[in-house]
Amino acid sequence: MTTGLPRASSARVRQELRAIWRRHRGRFVGVVLLNGAAAAFSLVPPRLVGLLIDRLGAGAGIGEVALYGAGMLAGVIAQSLFVLTAARSAWTLGEDVFAQLRLAFLSEALLVPMGVIEEAGTGELVTRTTQDINAVGETVRWALPGSLVSALTVGLTLIAAVAAAPLIAPVYLLALPVLVVLMRWYMRRAPDVYRHLGDSYGPTFASLDETASGARAVEALSLQEARHRSLTTALSAHWSAAVGRIRLRQTMLPWANLAFAIPVFSSLAWGGWLAVHGQVSVGTVVTVTLYAAALVAPLESLIDWTDELQRSAVSFARILGVGEAVEHGTAAAAEPSSTAVEMTAASFAYRAGREVLHGVSLQVVSGERLAIVGPSGAGKSTLARLLAGIDRPSAGRVTVGGVDASAIPLARRRGHVLLVAQESHVFAATVRENVLLGRLDALDPEVADALGRIGALEWIDALDDGWDTVVGSGGHPLTGAQEQQLALARVLLADPHTIILDEATSAMDPTAARDLEAALAATMQGRTVIAIAHRLSTAYDADRIAVVDGGRIVELGSHDELVEAGGAYARLWALWRDDGARSDGR
8 A cells, every 4th residue: 555645735835826926916916907908898888788777768779878888899899909918918828827837846756766756656657747737737727717717706806896896786785695605615625525536546647657668568468357357456446435425416516506596586575576676777777686686697607717716726735735745855954974885684675574684784885896695586686775864764774874865865866876777768869968967067078978988989979960869759769788888978977976776787788798797896996886786797897796585684795705615606506507507508
């Protein structure tokens, strides 16, 4: 069971909204004024209709009727122009705000520690990157301007109704008790409904992603039924959450429509009685009734936008929560005082109660080449992740220069300890841009030097556009060895004092891997290199070898010492040497 990524508190959401308001205050005020002008001109036609009715009763001629008609037309045209200008201003403002939010979210998402993402599940981050970002985007583009227009229209219409007929307008208040009770009922329930709905997307995306990405394993192991059950469970939870939202709206909307109809019928009935007794004119009754009818559309919009704003508020809190995951994963820490890397009685469990490392202690000597070997599933890669500060031990400590590795901010940690995993990734960009990810301000001679050290210059120079050749998705295809060479070049540019190679040469053929390891050994003098060894030739060249089995370090020493001891490493070495001899014999 995953705990999910954090969700920002209501106070944090309000703080961010205030910050957005401060950054764009002038433009927000401009949008408000433009919408206010549009709403004011929308009141002109109903008022002129009422006055015209009274004038017709008094015997107005065709010229006066034409004048009133021209006034109504002018009001509609003015309203349309202000609506167009206000909408354009609101949309451009919304796009600017949304672009800033999206960039901030992307920047924070890239800083979330991998351990936090893996613990929460990839579906959780995918949901926040897609569903939540889209929800906030729709709100910024449409809901905020729409609710602003509706609120201004309602306010100005009420003012106009009071000004036109202070004896009739108070009947509008008859709808207030229904609306107050309804909105209090809705606001108590809506946040939980939308939180439940937002949380239901993560497991659905995760199940789909895991099934699609592991399609070959699903087919090979006949896991179709199990994956079908997983997806069915996730979809059932999402369906239940979606039905909760539908029921919420089905309960609210009929009562809202009743509340909206009360002012129309009340103003017509009460105004008619007043008109019969000569206290108001028929034209005034018509004007106030038209104002009451005009309130229905903006009030319905406000209800709809309130529903959208509730959904967006939950999504915004989830987006801000990604930033809180960054702050949690990279708490303030002192600067390491040395290059020493040490693990003390460290244990780790991906799931509670199921440890994969048990009280491991290891002191890495600065500048040494340490190989970590062991059978598959022994805990080698987990050990590497703890040493790199990606995961935090559930017990014990992992320190770099006396400081907890996982507490060092990510940007600083990469300058101390850096992990090169088994799977390298090449981005859809040029060779130069891919390598520069190691250090963005690196100069061409530094890039060339890094590529030369790992033996990649020859094949890069042979490309049609050399360093400017686009690789990655849709670009020039690279072999697994070439992709890993680019990843290693990034490491050299980043220049950490400790490099952890998690079977970084496993994608290469033995000859290429041996050549690359020799190049690394020659170019990384003065650095600490911790290599998760896929081939024992890597261990043979190391200063020390740590043998991991069952989540524990069972042996530690040099190659000769461990072979002479006749333990686990000696057996692995004998098997590997015999396999090599048989391969040579064939």
